[in-house]
Amino acid sequence: MSYKIGLVGKPSVGKSSFFNAATMNDVPEGAYPFTTIDPAVGEAYVRTDCAAPEFDEECAPNAGYCEDGKRFVPTKLVDVAGLIPGAHEGKGLGNQFLTDLNEADVLVHIVDFSGKTDAEGEPTEGHDPRDDIDFLEEELDQWYLGILRKGIERFETAHTTEVELEVELAEQMSAFGTNKDEIKQIILGEGLDLDPDTWDDEDELELARAIRERTKPMVVAANKLDTPEGQANYEEITNDPAYEDVTIVPVSVHAEKALKNAAEQGVVDYVPGDDDFDIVADVSAEQEQGLEDIREFVTEFGGTGVQEALETALFEELGLKAVFTGDSGLNWTQGPFPDVFLLPQDATAEDFAYHIHSDIGDGFLHGIDCRSQRQLGKDTVLDHNAVVEVVTTN
Numbered sequence: 001m002s003y004k005i006g007l008v009g010k011p012s013v014g015k016s017s018f019f020n021a022a023t024m025n026d027v028p029e030g031a032y033p034f035t036t037i038d039p040a041v042g043e044a045y046v047r048t049d050c051a052a053p054e055f056d057e058e059c060a061p062n063a064g065y066c067e068d069g070k071r072f073v074p075t076k077l078v079d080v081a082g083l084i085p086g087a088h089e090g091k092g093l094g095n096q097f098l099t100d101l102n103e104a105d106v107l108v109h110i111v112d113f114s115g116k117t118d119a120e121g122e123p124t125e126g127h128d129p130r131d132d133i134d135f136l137e138e139e140l141d142q143w144y145l146g147i148l149r150k151g152i153e154r155f156e157t158a159h160t161t162e163v164e165l166e167v168e169l170a171e172q173m174s175a176f177g178t179n180k181d182e183i184k185q186i187i188l189g190e191g192l193d194l195d196p197d198t199w200d201d202e203d204e205l206e207l208a209r210a211i212r213e214r215t216k217p218m219v220v221a222a223n224k225l226d227t228p229e230g231q232a233n234y235e236e237i238t239n240d241p242a243y244e245d246v247t248i249v250p251v252s253v254h255a256e257k258a259l260k261n262a263a264e265q266g267v268v269d270y271v272p273g274d275d276d277f278d279i280v281a282d283v284s285a286e287q288e289q290g291l292e293d294i295r296e297f298v299t300e301f302g303g304t305g306v307q308e309a310l311e312t313a314l315f316e317e318l319g320l321k322a323v324f325t326g327d328s329g330l331n332w333t334q335g336p337f338p339d340v341f342l343l344p345q346d347a348t349a350e351d352f353a354y355h356i357h358s359d360i361g362d363g364f365l366h367g368i369d370c371r372s373q374r375q376l377g378k379d380t381v382l383d384h385n386a387v388v389e390v391v392t393t394n
Contacts, residue, residue: 003320003342004076005044005313006104010132011121013112014223014253016040019079021256021306024264040079045072046311047273048322051387052337054371060335067271073322073340075314078104102175106313107218109136110251113233114224129233133220133246137209140216145208147173152196152204165194176215186210217317219247221309226252226297249312251305255294259304262291273307275299319345321384323352326370328389343382350378353390363394 007015023042045064050071052059064072080100101107111132118124119131151172155165166184173183184194190207192199199207222237224230234250237243259277262268268291270277275298279291298304314320325339332338341355354361367376370387382388 002074002076003105003314003318004041004078004103005310006101006107007077007079007110008101008107008136008218009110010117010119010135012117013110013121013132015079015110017253017257018108018110018221018223018251018306018309019077021253021260021304022077022310024260042077042079043074044077044310045272045307046075046314046342047072047307048340049385050337051324051326051340051385055330055336055387057330057332057336059337060332061340062334062338064340070271070273071322071340072272073342075310075342077310080104101216104216105177106318107216108309108313109133109218109220110223111220112224113222113230113237114227115229115233116224129222130237130240130243133237133243137212137218140212141205141209144173144176144212145205148204148208148211155196165196173211173215176211178211178215182214183211186214217313219249219309219313219317221251221305222248223251223253225250225301225305226255226294247312247317249305249309250301251309252294252297252301253304253306255297256304256306258290258294259298273303273311275302314342321345321347321382321386323347323382324385324387325356326368326387326389328368328370328373337387347382348378349376349380349382349388349390352382352388353392356390359394360390360392363392365391365393367391 007019009015019040019042022044047070050059050066050069052066053069059066059071061071064074066072078100111129113129115127115129116123116125118127119135148169151169154172155163155168158168164180166180166187170178170180170183187194187207190210192203192207222230222234225234238248256272259268259270260272263270267279267281267283268277269280276295279288283291302308320342322340323343324337326337341352343352343355347355349367350361350364352367353364364378366378367380368374368389368391369376370389376388
């Protein structure tokens, strides 16, 4: 499977610009609401250490690419239609937004930390980015709440006493990729009984929020942090105890796009995600000053933040790991280290085999750790950046 990262947020905050910077695709950009009507899907990349240098090899990727010892692994990026308050009630492009959103495994919420766009995406001054963080979470919570209440109604109108609450709720909310065991765990984790008659409105909202946080984890991309207003807001919000559980990544989409364009034109030597770059061509004094301004930002914040936001979403919020296909005898038939896959944190050697192909999984005998030459049973949980040869009858 290919994991999908959904870019969300109100209009005019830089979602399409982030999408373009991450994928270098040409999606329309504009400082007006609903620039994106249909969700744009593109290929972005997340980095992991390439395993090839450990084996004195040079990798030959089937997908993605490798640069300076970093393997860039493809992932899907979805730029979802602009959101305004009231989307869960169908306002604006609300219904379309929520439908498109459900295709994503994890969300990156693009927020204008400069405070120069209001709740509707119109130009303003002094808007508090916290309002944007809150409004998106509240919209999603209300969306989940509406679906949760339909599940409660199904349970209460069931004509048998053998129906289990978690089964009914999981079926109603199956589009979110949850199941009855997870739903039961969340209900009990919220300190609730498995009886909705004992719940009040606040209990239902808190339960909806807990299910949303579990099934749609989110990273806030604090965009426009290359402005004084953005940096002031970032410092204030990251020191606000009310937001200590919110994952916030400092971002300058402008800096990432500028560096990638300059790299394509042979002006700079820049690897996406790096915290510095080299100017390798003659530039005007004005261009040089612009690049030095960008250098000051990426040095201070450890990069432009675009790569970090994507990698935080997949590796930290979803807890994914990278696993390389290997050959224990280093007898490569298609070039060294052709594939690396992103898998769930608890993925086993057998899961890896099935991820490669169902036939390989069906014939799985064992795996081989190509570093230690140790045999791996089907239930062996793989480490991040493991290199594994699968031995199969197929």
